Amino acid sequence: MAQLIKLQDFVSRYESDMFKYPSQFIRLKQQRWRHLKNAHHNQTLVHPENDQSSLKDWGIDDDKKGWQDRVFRLFKKTKEVEEKSPEPFTGTLHEVKSMFLEELFLHQLKWASSTMLEKSYGVNTYKRDSQLQFWLRDLPDNYFVMYKPVIQLNQSVVELDTIIIGPTDIYCVTMIEGEHGAVYETTDASFWMENGKEELKRQNPIQSLQRMEKVLKTICPEKERQMSIKKIVYCPSGFIEASESISFAQYVDLRNEKEWLKKMQSNSTPLKYSQLKVAERLLSQCQTTSVYRSEWESETKEKTK
Numbered sequence: 001m002a003q004l005i006k007l008q009d010f011v012s013r014y015e016s017d018m019f020k021y022p023s024q025f026i027r028l029k030q031q032r033w034r035h036l037k038n039a040h041h042n043q044t045l046v047h048p049e050n051d052q053s054s055l056k057d058w059g060i061d062d063d064k065k066g067w068q069d070r071v072f073r074l075f076k077k078t079k080e081v082e083e084k085s086p087e088p089f090t091g092t093l094h095e096v097k098s099m100f101l102e103e104l105f106l107h108q109l110k111w112a113s114s115t116m117l118e119k120s121y122g123v124n125t126y127k128r129d130s131q132l133q134f135w136l137r138d139l140p141d142n143y144f145v146m147y148k149p150v151i152q153l154n155q156s157v158v159e160l161d162t163i164i165i166g167p168t169d170i171y172c173v174t175m176i177e178g179e180h181g182a183v184y185e186t187t188d189a190s191f192w193m194e195n196g197k198e199e200l201k202r203q204n205p206i207q208s209l210q211r212m213e214k215v216l217k218t219i220c221p222e223k224e225r226q227m228s229i230k231k232i233v234y235c236p237s238g239f240i241e242a243s244e245s246i247s248f249a250q251y252v253d254l255r256n257e258k259e260w261l262k263k264m265q266s267n268s269t270p271l272k273y274s275q276l277k278v279a280e281r282l283l284s285q286c287q288t289t290s291v292y293r294s295e296w297e298s299e300t301k302e303k304t305k
Contacts, residue, residue, distance in 0.1 A: 001029070001104055002139035002164070004132075005279055006146040007112040010120035011290035014111075014144075018280040021111070022271055026141050033100060040096050045089045105133060118290040131175055134236075135162060138261055142167050142271055144279050150287040151215055157287055160212050165279050167269035170225070172212035173232045174205040181254075182238040196238075205233050206248050219285050226274045 003025050005014040014021050039045035089096070106127070113123035126132055126147075135145050146163040164171040176184060182196035186204070194200040209231040216229055231249035233240065240251040252260045 001101065001108075001141060002136050002143040002145045003141060004108045004112045004136055004147065005144045005165075006149045006283060006286055007109070007123070007126065007132075008148045008159075009150040009287045009289045010113040010123060011115055011118045011288050012112050012283070013115050014279070015283045015286070015288065016115055018276055018283060022144070022276065025111070029104060029141070032104075036096055036100055037093070040089070040093055043088060045096065101137060105136060108136060116293075118292055120288075120290045131162075131177070135164065135173075138265070139164070140265055140267070142267065142269060143264075144275070146282065146286075149282070151219075151282075151285050152287050153215060153218060153285060158211070158215065160215065161208055163212065163216070163282070165275055165282075166264075166267060167272045167275050168227060168267070170216060170227050170229045170278065171232055172209050172216065172229060173234055174208045174212075176202070176205060176233065176235040176238065176240075178202075178235075178238060180237045184235060184238055184240045186241070186243045194238075206231075209233070209249055216282075220278050220281050224281075225278050227278060 003014075003022055005018070005022075006012050036045065109123050109126060113120045132145075132147050135147070139145070144165040146160075146165070148159055148161065149163065150157060150159050160172075162173040162175070164173060178184075178194055178200075179196035182194050184202070185193045185195065186206075187193050188204070190204055190207075191201045192204055194202050213229055213231060216225075233249050233251050234257075235251070235253040236257055238253060239255065240253045242251055250260075
């Protein structure tokens with residue numbers, strides 16, 4: 001599962017230490033999966049939603065001791081009022097894995113919207129975001145995802161689409177979601193035509209990709225990033241008929257989606273220093289809107305960095 005390092009303008013743990021949290025995420029994920037798999041094998045697994053070991057596995061102990069104590073007191077109190085222990089979970093290992101991925105996704109949202117001292121509001125709106133879930137679940141751990149980041153650049157603020165930072169390349173991605181089987185014609189510089197049950201005009205996604213590329217090149221010049229930038233128009237439900245030069249971007253649709261994803265997933269290159277530096281540089285230019293946790297501040301103050 002790819003790592004969500006930035007979600008819109010929410011505060012992120014990765015902003016505080018880009019060189020710490022990627023490896024910690026991988027370690028905690030592997031640790032948690034081993035626990036669930038062993039418990040399932042030994043028939044001692046309770047439903048993962050009721051498995052309190054996930055608190056420790058997912059780094060609650062990273063937080064200040066006072067905050068940690070409050071969390072455990074809450075769960076201890078809940079446990080004391082239960083009449084009996086939860087029944088063992090008897091589902092298949094495949095079901096356990098599905099619930100584990102859902103748990104992992106929710107913890108990623110937590111990491112991408114809170115730190116020890118701060119939190120951002122509105123993250124619940126992304127719990128059912130199918131596009132975000134797709135990028136995280138279909139790419140491996142060595143990819144970083146910045147989902148609709150808000151960038152501050154030259155006294156202006158711009159919201160981008162999806163940036164995926166791999167070990168060797170940076171991907172600017174814009175996704176076309178529409179009617180299944182629709183055909184998208186690249187008619188002109190401003191608009192594309194969606195031909196399905198109805199004929200619709202859509203803004204040319206290449207414009208968004210070019211803006212993203214320009215921002216990336218400004219923040220991370222080529223000599224500093226040592227990584228190529230690739231522009232992707234992703235259409236998982238239809239077909240793109242390109243009338244313009246393919247050099248503008250790579251088009252991924254129903255015809256080549258599986259092949260493209262397989263190639264991305266087969267990149268087993270470990271996390272690289274240059275990849276971490278690019279991610280750190282981009283995060284430093286992101287806008288963050290958050291509030292101090294009430295347990296740390298007598299008065300909660302909103303701030304924008």
